Amino acid sequence: QKEVEQDPGPLSVPEGAIVSLNCTYSNSAFQYFMWYRQYSRKGPELLMYTYSSGNKEDGRFTAQVDKSSKYISLFIRDSQPSDSATYLCAMSGGGSEKLVFGKGTKLTVNP
Amino acid sequence: EAGVTQSPTHLIKTRGQQATLRCSPISGHTSVYWYQQALGLGLQFLLWYDEGEERNRGNFPPRFSGRQFPNYSSELNVNALELEDSALYLCATPIVPQGGYGYTFGSGTRLTVV
Numbered sequence: 001q002k003e004v005e006q007d008p009g010p011l012s013v014p015e016g017a018i019v020s021l022n023c024t025y026s027n028s029a030f031q032y033f034m035w036y037r038q039y040s041r042k043g044p045e046l047l048m049y050t051y052s053s054g055n056k057e058d059g060r061f062t063a064q065v066d067k068s069s070k071y072i073s074l075f076i077r078d079s080q081p082s083d084s085a086t087y088l089c090a091m092s093g094g095g096s097e098k099l100v101f102g103k104g105t106k107l108t109v110n111p
Numbered sequence: 112e113a114g115v116t117q118s119p120t121h122l123i124k125t126r127g128q129q130a131t132l133r134c135s136p137i138s139g140h141t142s143v144y145w146y147q148q149a150l151g152l153g154l155q156f157l158l159w160y161d162e163g164e165e166r167n168r169g170n171f172p173p174r175f176s177g178r179q180f181p182n183y184s185s186e187l188n189v190n191a192l193e194l195e196d197s198a199l200y201l202c203a204t205p206i207v208p209q210g211g212y213g214y215t216f217g218s219g220t221r222l223t224v225v
Contacts, residue, residue: 096142
């Protein structure tokens with residue numbers, strides 16, 4: 001079993017839709033959870049950061065972590081064509097431990 | 112402040128050659144992480160340098176190596192290039208020096224091995 005599993009998609013939605021992206025993980029030591037957005041031919045950029053379980057909201061984006069189920073989610077409300085990108089989940093045990101990434105989900109938002 | 116910078120942007124090499132990729136971290140940051148992003152495989156951890164020392168390496172063969180200079184910039188060397196080394200190579204530094212809050216990434220070097 002891989003440490004982090006993420007459905008690669010692709011996922012195609014109409015503009016204005018609510019998008020749900022998910023990752024599961026197996027390492028119970030993970031405490032820090034992140035979502036990155038990566039546009040084509042660019043490096044990933046940090047979108048959301050969450051520590052331990054709970055929800056975090058930033059504008060149209062909401063990140064959820066359920067440590068009991070080892071499951072994290074990213075919701076995008078009122079999706080826009082500019083949200084079209086690959087979304088990567090990432091997690092670590094904290095400190096100087098390396099980030100472990102999912103493979104990424106490619107999202108296309110159609111006007 | 113300048114972000115993480117990588118050079119070159121693109122690199123084309125022949126199988127068996129050596130490639131050298133460079134990274135400059137955010138000013139004042141001492142840690143540099145290298146990741147490989149190959150098609151369909153996601154980001155795979157390669158190497159971690161901090162304070163000039165290699166602190167950890169991922170599950171890659173020894174022909175992947177590197178170093179960190181006194182100014183904390185870093186170099187990744189890939190020897191005896193193979194076709195499957197074709198990938199985007201990303202360099203990153205922790206957003207917070209003590210870690211745990213994610214990384215800032217450079218734009219990457221796209222290495223193509225022909």
